[in-house]
Amino acid sequence: EVQLLESGGGLVQPGGSLRLSCVTSGFTFHKYSMTWVRLAPGKGLEWVSSLSGSGGSSQYADSVKGRFTISRDNSKNTLYLQINSLRVEDTAVYYCVKFGAVGFLDPQPFDFWGQGTLVTVSP
Amino acid sequence: AIQMTQSPSSLSASVGDRVTITCRASQDIGNDLGWYQLKPGKAPNLLIYAASYLESGVPSRFSGSRSGTDFTLTISSLQPEDFATYYCLQDYKYPLAFGGGTKVEIK
Numbered sequence: 001e002v003q004l005l006e007s008g009g010g011l012v013q014p015g016g017s018l019r020l021s022c023v024t025s026g027f028t029f030h031k032y033s034m035t036w037v038r039l040a041p042g043k044g045l046e047w048v049s050s051l052s053g054s055g056g057s058s059q060y061a062d063s064v065k066g067r068f069t070i071s072r073d074n075s076k077n078t079l080y081l082q083i084n085s086l087r088v089e090d091t092a093v094y095y096c097v098k099f100g101a102v103g104f105l106d107p108q109p110f111d112f113w114g115q116g117t118l119v120t121v122s123p
Numbered sequence: 124a125i126q127m128t129q130s131p132s133s134l135s136a137s138v139g140d141r142v143t144i145t146c147r148a149s150q151d152i153g154n155d156l157g158w159y160q161l162k163p164g165k166a167p168n169l170l171i172y173a174a175s176y177l178e179s180g181v182p183s184r185f186s187g188s189r190s191g192t193d194f195t196l197t198i199s200s201l202q203p204e205d206f207a208t209y210y211c212l213q214d215y216k217y218p219l220a221f222g223g224g225t226k227v228e229i230k
Binding site: 107 | 124155157159161164165166167168169172173178210212214215216217218219220221222223224
């Protein structure tokens, strides 16, 4: 059974930093590209970043480029999102998401999502 | 960047109703579109991929179709567990883009 378990969210002041983690199980982690998606209060889903299975290639939304860094540790089956220079508008539930098929970083449907971790940015 | 325009943003329907939700892509994305269901406090769920393919385990009352750059999610007979928010996602190229969402509420 595929499981994705996010952690690391919390309350942080503007300008602060957090590192989100997503521990995975139930699939061959290093073969799959992974993604972070967020859902802000009262807003819709927003794609944040994707990372290839090897960790060598990544993509970012313009809204987070230069502030967020996606990474992974394939020995620990874990995906990360380092979020720096946080803004109030980064307040959201952050979901860890698995691509549906083995491959490079080519876009694909998302077949499994975690339950999410809440990041709140407030003075 | 590709924009996804989803409509309506919300709708009220009764159990047993046929419900249709539409997404329009700002450019050709082929069949690279998926539909997702989101319920409060739960992990989102893939319903349809590649515009019209039903994800394993998803009830057959859900279906998807494409006409050019217009994509449609249809629920043939709305069930109580279907009250949720639905999103389309273009997975044609980066940056990936979701539609604005459609909240399906009980009439």
